[in-house]
Amino acid sequence: MPDDRLNQITALGGAVVVLTGAGVSAESGVPTFRGEDGLWRTYRAEDLATPHAFAADPHLVWEWYQWRRELVAACRPNPAHEFIARLEREHGGEFLLVTQNVDGLHRLAGSEKLVEVHGNLWKVGCTSCGRSREDRTVPFPELPPRCDECGGLLRPGVVWFGEALPEAPLARALAAAERCELMLVVGTSAVVYPVAYLPQLARRAGAHVIEVNSDETPLTPLVDESWRGKAGEVLGKRL
Numbered sequence: 633m634p635d636d637r638l639n640q641i642t643a644l645g646g647a648v649v650v651l652t653g654a655g656v657s658a659e660s661g662v663p664t665f666r667g668e669d670g671l672w673r674t675y676r677a678e679d680l681a682t683p684h685a686f687a688a689d690p691h692l693v694w695e696w697y698q699w700r701r702e703l704v705a706a707c708r709p710n711p712a713h714e715f716i717a718r719l720e721r722e723h724g725g726e727f728l729l730v731t732q733n734v735d736g737l738h739r740l741a742g743s744e745k746l747v748e749v750h751g752n753l754w755k756v757g758c759t760s761c762g763r764s765r766e767d768r769t770v771p772f773p774e775l776p777p778r779c780d781e782c783g784g785l786l787r788p789g790v791v792w793f794g795e796a797l798p799e800a801p802l803a804r805a806l807a808a809a810e811r812c813e814l815m816l817v818v819g820t821s822a823v824v825y826p827v828a829y830l831p832q833l834a835r836r837a838g839a840h841v842i843e844v845n846s847d848e849t850p851l852t853p854l855v856d857e858s859w860r861g862k863a864g865e866v867l868g869k870r871l
């Protein structure tokens with residue numbers, strides 16, 4: 633096990649925050665948002681992950697989510713997810729995983745102390761009566777799916793562009809970022825706000841920030857350490 637800053641801080645029980653984005657699930661086969669695999673038919677995620685797109689064509693938006701749910705249902709966690717789950721288990725100090733991902737793979741890998749700040753693919757909410765629940769039906773027999781309580785139109789339980797993030801998870805993430813001694817940022821292009829503020833907050837509060845990414849990002853010049861490579865390989869070596 634390499635003796636480096638990450639191990640020094642965790643050995644001393646310093647507070648740790650892990651922030652992940654789509655890149656941590658790339659080796660599990662889940663397409664990232666902005667990579668070349670980010671297209672679905674001729675659409676970009678930003679075109680479809682909006683309240684406007686859903687209001688204009690709920691069927692089309694649900695076709696995209698149906699496609700993602702079917703794809704993610706066949707995906708398994710990779711060594712990066714496993715490393716993060718093990719870090720949580722073995723770390724004696726405060727720990728929080730903040731994920732922008734909606735694929736549920738961190739929980740599948742055993743992570744428990746986590747906040748899903750952009751929601752979850754497996755949750756649905758009713759646009760009429762407001763009930764929200766987990767629904768793992770793959771595929772839905774008809775699109776768009778309807779609420780079995782009131783017959784209203786269901787929407788995916790995710791945060792769309794232009795929508796506010798759920799307050800409690802965001803507050804937890806902000807507080808943890810301001811208090812941590814180490815932040816590990818894995819597989820995010822760090823361009824989506826307000827989550828992209830977290831590493832800057834941590835840095836300003838004196839945390840040691842490590843970025844794990846296969847490419848440069850706008851965050852790279854600001855971090856203390858940049859571990860270049862595929863998360864599954866880079867973190868898998870530390871398992």
Ligand code: BV8
Nearest residue numbers: 653654655664665666732793794819820821825846862863
């Ligand atoms: C908000 C859920 C305010 C949905 C997502 C103009 C109009 C409207 C809003 C805005 C605007 N300008 C700015 C904004 C704010 C906007 C924003 O930041 N836009 C960006 C694009 C500029 N933010 C919002 O709208 C947020 N809400 O601001 O609300 C408000 C306040 C009060 C009241 C009302 C409103 C909401 C943002 C959340 C949007 N929802 N997802 C769904 O999934 O369907 S965001 C989406 O992007 C995903 O969640 C994703 O997680 C997130 C970030 O992307 P990444 O995870 O970083 O993925 P990406 O593909 O970009 O990058 C992958 C990275 O991995 C790359 O760096 C790559 O190099 C690396 N990688 C690839 N493979 C590997 C790897 N690394 C390691 N190993 C590998 N193998």
Ligand code: ZN
Nearest residue numbers: 758761779782
């Ligand atoms: Zn309903």
